[in-house]
Structures are given as structure tokens and as C-alpha cells.
Amino acid sequence: MICRIWHGRTSRQNADEYARFLEQRAIPDYRSVPGNTDVEVLRRDDGDVTHFLTVTHWTSEDAIRAFAGDDLLKAKYYPQDEQFLLEFEPQVQHFTVVAKASPAA
Numbered sequence: 001m002i003c004r005i006w007h008g009r010t011s012r013q014n015a016d017e018y019a020r021f022l023e024q025r026a027i028p029d030y031r032s033v034p035g036n037t038d039v040e041v042l043r044r045d046d047g048d049v050t051h052f053l054t055v056t057h058w059t060s061e062d063a064i065r066a067f068a069g070d071d072l073l074k075a076k077y078y079p080q081d082e083q084f085l086l087e088f089e090p091q092v093q094h095f096t097v098v099a100k101a102s103p104a105a
Contacts, residue, residue: 001097015050035063
């Protein structure tokens, strides 16, 4: 299992609208790719800036490749991101998941 983490920053005044965009556009895009097991979007307001982390889990590099293309660490952006993001970080981070606990039944 591979955890892929993307970081982006918006102005605080655009954060609510960007969060809605991520929920309505980005999450369904991730989930449509076979091999994506889950998506979480994390938000942290910090003064006039809001940070977003998109944390996704994938079954393999091939699954990530189907989503992001051949350059596995290259960040994927949507045209609408230009309305919101303060900069475009070129890369994401990948981590190998070595342990994971599911909620108790």
C-alpha cells in the first residue's frame, strides 16, 4: 500500500470554496481510479492562509500511474486550481504504509 500526500495553500477567504471544489471534483476523480482505496482531505487554517493536505492510499504504483501519469511524484492539478492556489508545488510525497488499523466493528 502506498500513501500519496499532496499539499496546497489557498487564501483563507477562498478556503471554504476550495474545500467544496475538492469534495465535488477531486475526490470523485481519485475514487474513480481502480486501485485507489481511500481519500482524505485535511485542512488547517493559519491566519490569512489555509493549508490543504490530500492523503490518498493506493494498491500499487500502477494504480497511481493510472491517476497521475508516468511521473509518479509529479503533482496533478485541475484547471480550477488556478482560481484558488497560492502556488503549485511540483511534487507530492509517497510513503509505504507499514501499519494500519481499521476502526473496531
